[in-house]
Amino acid sequence: MINGEKILNQPIRWAMIGGGRGSQIGYIHRCAALRDSNFQLVAGAFDIDPERGRDFGVNIGVDPERCYKDYKTMFEEEAKREDGIQAVDVATPNGTHYEITKAALEAGLHVICEKPLCFETSQAEELEALAKEKNRIVGVTYGYTGHQMVQQAREMVKRGDLGKIRIIQMQFAHGGCNVATEADSAAQKWRTDPKVAGPSFILGDVGTHALYLGELICPDQEIESLLCTKQNFVEGRQLEDNAFVLLNYKDGAKGTLWASGVNCGSMHGQKIRVIGEKASIEWWNERPNQLRYEVQGQPACVMERGTDYLYDEALADDRIGGGHVEGLFESWANLYRRFALAMDACDRGDEEFLKDFWYPSVHDGAQGVKFVNKCVESADEGSVWVEY
Structure with a gap:
């Protein structure tokens, strides 16, 4: 702890x-x-x-x-x-x-x-x-990737608890931009302005969060191709406020990603479900203390943060005892702790430490940029499959 x-x-x-x-x-x-x-x-x-x-x-x-x-x-x-x-x-x-x-x-x-x-x-x-x-x-x-149960999910995939991964369902679909919020909010105005926000609104703003969550939990899954369709539901909005993405992975697994700002009634709506040949796991960041674990033919299990049955790698990110509600500040603090360890190792020239140490890196950021660009390319060409 x-x-x-x-x-x-x-x-x-x-x-x-x-x-x-x-x-x-x-x-x-x-x-x-x-x-x-x-x-x-x-x-x-x-x-x-x-x-x-x-x-x-x-x-x-x-x-x-x-x-x-x-x-x-x-x-x-x-x-x-x-x-x-x-x-x-x-x-x-x-x-x-x-x-x-x-x-x-x-x-x-x-x-x-x-x-x-x-x-x-x-x-x-x-x-x-x-x-x-x-x-x-x-x-x-x-x-969001500093949450303890995200690390537990990563370890379960790594240790083969789910078996071979077949499907990854990712979403970050909230309802906070269901109307033209940019008319009254400076923070939202620049996010929907292509001169400031770039080629995408909702895919870049929240879709990349969902993508990286999937990449962190399933790091061996490499995207081979994708197809994207995107929409502007709010009249006058220059960039998309909703998008659906289909993903083919190199080993035959399939993925879906839904990014939206017009999911009425949803406060946040970030979820991930990873489906393997033996079992599935599901995590929802509005209930970050829990990780749902489902084995075919057995009762569904809800694993709780801060409990002794979690893997050591997950318990290392525990900041408060089990039963207390973990929040965004704990998740971010865990990431900053990782940033500090990475910077210190870099300054000391400890390449061995950095080789097996994860944090959201420049490479991960670059993959997010590539993902958005490929989604825009696919959608703008009529929602066609594009090589990744």
């Missing part, structure tokens, strides 16, 4: 770009990063308005001299300090992720980036190559 003790001798000196006043995602990043004292927030360029950003930074305890007007100035000034930043968080609108992540890597910094990494597969491949060249860690915040 994790007791919140430090895992590093010295915390990683960390800065944020974006995530300022009024940013829900910025608050989640800070809570997760600072929970175990493995990161120390020492600087930031928190807002496009320098004065507002400086005022916000001071209010959360950052030295006013290290609250910068923009990220370029921050990189330049922090590089001059002996105690300068070692890692940076990119919590800005989608259209800025590529240039900021690239600049951070070129400045020799580790990066934690909101998804998507960028818009185009070629850009994602460039960032992946640059991270390797600079020997820096790039983490992508697929924030």
